[in-house]
Amino acid sequence: MSASLGLYRLQQVDRQIDRSRAQLDIIRQMLENDVEMRQALIRVETAQADHFHSHHELKNAEAEAEAQKIKIEQAESNLYGGRVQNPKELQDLQKDIISLKKHLTTLEERELESMIKAEKSENDLQSAKTDLELMQARLGNEHKNLIADQTRIMVELEQFSEEREAALAPIESNLLHTYENLRQQKRGVAIAEISDGACAACGTILNAALQQSARAPKQLANCPSCGRILFAN
Numbered sequence: 526m527s528a529s530l531g532l533y534r535l536q537q538v539d540r541q542i543d544r545s546r547a548q549l550d551i552i553r554q555m556l557e558n559d560v561e562m563r564q565a566l567i568r569v570e571t572a573q574a575d576h577f578h579s580h581h582e583l584k585n586a587e588a589e590a591e592a593q594k595i596k597i598e599q600a601e602s603n604l605y606g607g608r609v610q611n612p613k614e615l616q617d618l619q620k621d622i623i624s625l626k627k628h629l630t631t632l633e634e635r636e637l638e639s640m641i642k643a644e645k646s647e648n649d650l651q652s653a654k655t656d657l658e659l660m661q662a663r664l665g666n667e668h669k670n671l672i673a674d675q676t677r678i679m680v681e682l683e684q685f686s687e688e689r690e691a692a693l694a695p696i697e698s699n700l701l702h703t704y705e706n707l708r709q710q711k712r713g714v715a716i717a718e719i720s721d722g723a724c725a726a727c728g729t730i731l732n733a734a735l736q737q738s739a740r741a742p743k744q745l746a747n748c749p750s751c752g753r754i755l756f757a758n
Contacts, residue, residue: 727751
């Protein structure tokens, strides 16, 4: 058996482990950092704030209009109650009533606008809450599937770890050290298979002597271009 064969088998297991860990990272991020859910929550919070503000404005508008009506009633009571007899005072009262009623019209228009805004904010809040509830239901199912995938991958990782222990057994420590260093340097791919007389990783054509060296039982042969350990099947 060539020295590179054991490392090649180890790399196959390590790459499966790397893929599984990457999948777990993605699942964890999806479970912990769901952008859609955060945005839906923000929409509800914003709608709640708008709803509170619009209803506060409506109450103020209603109170101002009601206070204005009371002023008009008091003025009309003074005008028609017979307590005021002076023509000049009566004329001033009539002018005051006209002015009060004119301002009441403005206040009632403001009240109507506030009512429309309050109704819209109520609808917006209910819509945001409904969207959030639907999203929670949908994501609840998606999260169940993600958690199921997470459990499955963790079981696979345990199996791969056992396979890795078995693959490590026949490998000498100095070869393993070389392999681990190359894995860090070459983004997880330390071993390159020879395919059609070339390095499968970088495509460099290899001479016959180098291909034969890759089959040596004790020594490793490296690609002259990318530096990876060569494996000849």
